[in-house]
Amino acid sequence: MVDVRRSTTRSRSWSAWAGTREELLKIGTELERLYAQRREAILAEYDRETDSIVKELKDSGDERLAEIRRERRLGDRADYEGRWHLSLTLTDGVEDATGSVSDVFPEFDRRTHTKVTFVGSIDMIGKSEPDYLKVEFRKLHQEAVFLHVRSTDPGWARQVVSKMSDEIGAGAPWWAFLYRPWGRGLLQGVSWFLIYYSLYLLFSPIFAANKASVSRQVWGLLAIFGATLVLTYSANNKRSLNWMLPNFEVTDGGQSTGTRFLFFVAGLALAFISGIIVNRVS
Incomplete structure (x- = not known):
């Protein structure tokens, strides 16, 4: 049986963006929702793999090994779930503040911060490359907003680009x-x-x-x-x-x-x- 792994990479940029603090936060909130959607799908797939492995071992009569593998995979799952979060980084030229959107965004100052980066990666043992999502706003740059998404699920990648194009595009000024x-x-x-x-x-x-x-x-x-x-x-x-x-x-x-x-x-x-x-x- 041939093992074929596929992934898709999509990017888009906007030359200018202007909006309120609330509109910027709305973009971050929507990114969190899309990221959580993909994370839950991957965790659900991982759970199905765990059930399949445990069932196969139990059917072969090795109950002890089945229990060991189940506990090990549950531990890995808890580690994945704890690490997989969309983060926000605020940059003012000399300092970076990184953390969850809810923790870091209240520190945002429109007068001093020159870069706002939302980024999330979903990496798992056995996967050739992680799923990746990034939206970056930058002052004094050729592109004011840059969107990049990579995933083994082309449907999800298309959904991200479509939804974020609507959200970000709403703030693109006419000029x-x-x-x-x-x-x-x-x-x-x-x-x-x-x-x-x-x-x-x-x-x-x-x-x-x-x-x-x-x-x-x-x-x-x-x-x-x-x-x-x-x-x-x-x-x-x-x-x-x-x-x-x-x-x-x-x-x-x-x-x-x-x-x-x-x-x-x-x-x-x-x-x-x-x-x-x-x-x-x-």
Whole structure:
């Protein structure tokens, strides 16, 4: 008989996430439920194996060995059950706090913690690799949320990805696409346009008033262009972008920082365009 062992690995990531403390805890609670579901299924399978082994030994007439094996496996089961728990790790850059979700989550501080990790592993003697579940939230990272699940039960792995995609996806802000390569390009283009024309409208009247020579006007335009490049880079580097559009933010229930910032920029752009139209008409 051929012994074939199968497993599946699934992953998914989100470029930005913003939600309340309660919504973050809800994700942890749902992960605990899914993890417990898989743990109970594995323990039930282990119990069936124990019953089968004990029955086989008893049928062969070796009652004493059957009792020894049963007690040994019950001891292993208690050890497994004691070790198999979903844990939460909070990281603030210099310190980690790890424990159960109920014990550690009350310590969460949205101002200082930069990483929140939910992780659970179900390892058993005789299994080639453990079942594994992990969801990690990180500030200043390419991906704000990362989900990874590995299991010998493909159905359970699909259920985890489907359910957690709904839970985590509910907190993905509408502007999350700005963290994608094409979104970053769009943001840089808009930034360059606004900065360049703001500087041009600010300084071009000076050239005209002073009746500067052509060469000075060229140098002036080059200076504006150079300043635009520097300011655009400064506004779009990793830290500046995360300050304006935090990729992982736990809010107090109001709008996220990124949403407020984009509405502010949209208001400025509208005022800027309106000013140009008014000047043209007048």
